[in-house]
Amino acid sequence: MNRLVIKGGRVVDPAQNLDGFYNIYVMGGRVASIKKVEADTSEVGTGVDVVDATGLVVVPGLIDPHVHLREPGYEYKEDISTGAKAAAAGGFTAVMCMANTKPVNDNESVTRYILKKAEGQPVRVYPVGAVTQGQKGERLTEMSELKSAGCVAVSDDGVPISDPGLMRRALEYSSQFQMPVITHAEDARLVGHGSMNEGVVATRLGLKGIPNAAEDVIVARDISLAELTGGRLHVAHVSTRGSVELIRRAKERGVKVTAEATPHHLTLTDEAVIGYRTEAKMNPPLRDKEDVEALRAGIKDGTIDCVATDHAPHASIEKDVEFDKAANGIIGLETAFSVVYGLVEEGVLTLTEAVRAMSCGPAKAFKLAGGKLSVGSPADIAIFDLNRSWTVEPAKLKSKSKNTPWAGKELKGVAVKTILGGVVVYTKE
Amino acid sequence: MRLKRKDLLGIEDLTRDELELILSTAASFKEVSEREIKKVPTLRGKTVINLFYEPSTRTRTSFEIAAKRMSADAVNISVSTSSVVKGETLRDTARNLEAMRPDCIVVRHASSGTPHMLAGFVGCSVVNAGDGAHEHPSQALLDMLTVKEKKGTLAGLKIAIVGDIAHSRVARSNIYGFTKMGSEVTVAGPPTMLPAGIEKLGCKVTSNVEDALKGTDVIMMLRIQMERQSESFFPTVREYSRVYGLDETKLKRAKDDVIILHPGPINRGVEISSEVADGPYSLILDQVTNGVAVRMAIFYLLLGTAKEEQQIQAGKV
Numbered sequence: 001m002n003r004l005v006i007k008g009g010r011v012v013d014p015a016q017n018l019d020g021f022y023n024i025y026v027m028g029g030r031v032a033s034i035k036k037v038e039a040d041t042s043e044v045g046t047g048v049d050v051v052d053a054t055g056l057v058v059v060p061g062l063i064d065p066h067v068h069l070r071e072p073g074y075e076y077k078e079d080i081s082t083g084a085k086a087a088a089a090g091g092f093t094a095v096m097c098m099a100n101t102k103p104v105n106d107n108e109s110v111t112r113y114i115l116k117k118a119e120g121q122p123v124r125v126y127p128v129g130a131v132t133q134g135q136k137g138e139r140l141t142e143m144s145e146l147k148s149a150g151c152v153a154v155s156d157d158g159v160p161i162s163d164p165g166l167m168r169r170a171l172e173y174s175s176q177f178q179m180p181v182i183t184h185a186e187d188a189r190l191v192g193h194g195s196m197n198e199g200v201v202a203t204r205l206g207l208k209g210i211p212n213a214a215e216d217v218i219v220a221r222d223i224s225l226a227e228l229t230g231g232r233l234h235v236a237h238v239s240t241r242g243s244v245e246l247i248r249r250a251k252e253r254g255v256k257v258t259a260e261a262t263p264h265h266l267t268l269t270d271e272a273v274i275g276y277r278t279e280a281k282m283n284p285p286l287r288d289k290e291d292v293e294a295l296r297a298g299i300k301d302g303t304i305d306c307v308a309t310d311h312a313p314h315a316s317i318e319k320d321v322e323f324d325k326a327a328n329g330i331i332g333l334e335t336a337f338s339v340v341y342g343l344v345e346e347g348v349l350t351l352t353e354a355v356r357a358m359s360c361g362p363a364k365a366f367k368l369a370g371g372k373l374s375v376g377s378p379a380d381i382a383i384f385d386l387n388r389s390w391t392v393e394p395a396k397l398k399s400k401s402k403n404t405p406w407a408g409k410e411l412k413g414v415a416v417k418t419i420l421g422g423v424v425v426y427t428k429e
Numbered sequence: 430m431r432l433k434r435k436d437l438l439g440i441e442d443l444t445r446d447e448l449e450l451i452l453s454t455a456a457s458f459k460e461v462s463e464r465e466i467k468k469v470p471t472l473r474g475k476t477v478i479n480l481f482y483e484p485s486t487r488t489r490t491s492f493e494i495a496a497k498r499m500s501a502d503a504v505n506i507s508v509s510t511s512s513v514v515k516g517e518t519l520r521d522t523a524r525n526l527e528a529m530r531p532d533c534i535v536v537r538h539a540s541s542g543t544p545h546m547l548a549g550f551v552g553c554s555v556v557n558a559g560d561g562a563h564e565h566p567s568q569a570l571l572d573m574l575t576v577k578e579k580k581g582t583l584a585g586l587k588i589a590i591v592g593d594i595a596h597s598r599v600a601r602s603n604i605y606g607f608t609k610m611g612s613e614v615t616v617a618g619p620p621t622m623l624p625a626g627i628e629k630l631g632c633k634v635t636s637n638v639e640d641a642l643k644g645t646d647v648i649m650m651l652r653i654q655m656e657r658q659s660e661s662f663f664p665t666v667r668e669y670s671r672v673y674g675l676d677e678t679k680l681k682r683a684k685d686d687v688i689i690l691h692p693g694p695i696n697r698g699v700e701i702s703s704e705v706a707d708g709p710y711s712l713i714l715d716q717v718t719n720g721v722a723v724r725m726a727i728f729y730l731l732l733g734t735a736k737e738e739q740q741i742q743a744g745k746v
Contacts, residue, residue: 192660198625199625199626200625200626200627200629202624202625203624203625203626203627203629203630204441204601204630205541205542205563206541206542206560206561206562206563206564206598206601207541207542207561207562207563208562209624209625275545276541276542276543276545276546316518316520317516317517317518320518320519320520321518321519322519322538322540322542322543322546323540323541323542323543323546324540324541324561325540
């Protein structure tokens, strides 16, 4: 039975409203006790590993409710092993992987394949099953089977569900399995051939725009349907001020809705596209300053429950091409904490608010283990050095793909150790 | 004088001084095309690749003739598929072309920004011959040259650009160009074809063509793509033509000495009536002639060397 003590760190655990200096004792993969440093007189026995966290911040292992691990089918972009290693290097201990693999994760054999591959990896992998067979938007998947195989939610992420009747049925049917429906809120006909945010930047660049309304109308629709059915809705990658306001009002009415925002939508605007930078191309697109402000306010007041990376690895053949032909999405697991911590440095968020959105927020939204350091919780823990900076060098990232808009940027806040079930699975060199 | 830049990607990046340099150089090259032997040796030994990913007869031919009149070797490559379809990155395409040691790549592409990406991948000059709905700098330069020849100056002129502004690279380049030269530009078109924030480029915006044409010195009509009908940008060609097409009645609102430009090819009876297109105010063919001179100037200012510059100044070409 492994035993571990993490000594002397500043422990920030929003789930327990904790921010102070504590020693954390781990036994059998779980948090055994947590004691104030100055009051802790216990002796460390033999056979106990000691992690000295003096000067460091100890938080619940980060949980990312939205990643694309690409396996099976797109292993040239990423696989479960490289994705998991990237996650651990970013301080994550759990990720939820989306269903848009090849074949689509729409049946138990794919779910079990993913979970098999995830065994022994440094993070917990929670598969998200598809809402519709083959993500075709026509017929529901066998959600009972997906649930028993290990899926924690359903989503056709990557493809919007255009049929409102089908979305209604999905919310109704999935509710019996306590699997939230994660909506990729996008009206394909309003998007058209758009490849970036609609606005003056798109006009200057001669690129077709995607209006905020393309997202807002579907968020409004899906909130109405969640209200109608009592189903459990989660809004993926919120990008617009309109969506934030719709979700805020829905929560006030008691609608069962949660939401996530990405580090990039919280920090970058559509001006990042200038120069036809395909590493700033994603869906939903980077929006304008007012949208960024609204997302930040949403994280702050809890309207947006989670930060999610939407980690989307793509190979150079998909990114070093014409802007409008380039694939959507960026990798995010290894930069997420540093980017969000930048908001703490800026004074936008408190450290507690940032950690909440990256740990207990997603744990609560999807009823996952972890996300807290209370006694008896899984000892999934991340340790960060907030005083250390690093320069993002794509070649050194663990992810197989290198599509990041932060290449060459210096960021503050480094994951120095990641602990999964009481075992140190990652240590920064 | 030389353009102190490797590439010509758009008018937005150019200063007024650079625009004036290109226009005056182009004006001096016009005479070459009137000679019996229409050729100067200035760019002998230089290789120009015309890389066209979009069908184009007029622009490609104009660049080719311009290169040949400067004694450069011009090669045309027409590609019907994007790099994605070929399974090759733009970087691969660029490196392969560069391995043949061209001095300049002239590129036309349906995707905005492709010339900019190519320019970042190669050491030789890149000239944008039209990218998506972004820019078409040589077209704007030939438009400016044409207007300057007729009006003597561009400063203080009122320019109306009418039609599908949203999808037009010609409109964007001309908005930048004419405003930099001191003209007052108004764009007009159906609200569906006015892109978000276009006024921030420095022009006035209206959907009322009559207003746009009132007292104007120059009217630039844009080509309308028929397929925009099926995308509901306008209901029918008939309605478009009635509301936005330039005919003799609408023309009366402009100044008496108005001139009319069109980047071609024209849709007769749609955005412009035949009477107007063939009428005395139309400079559509002058534009084509000036296109060659402008492109000669672009090649010269990007590719010429100091020795040739001295010869030009000494009037020896």
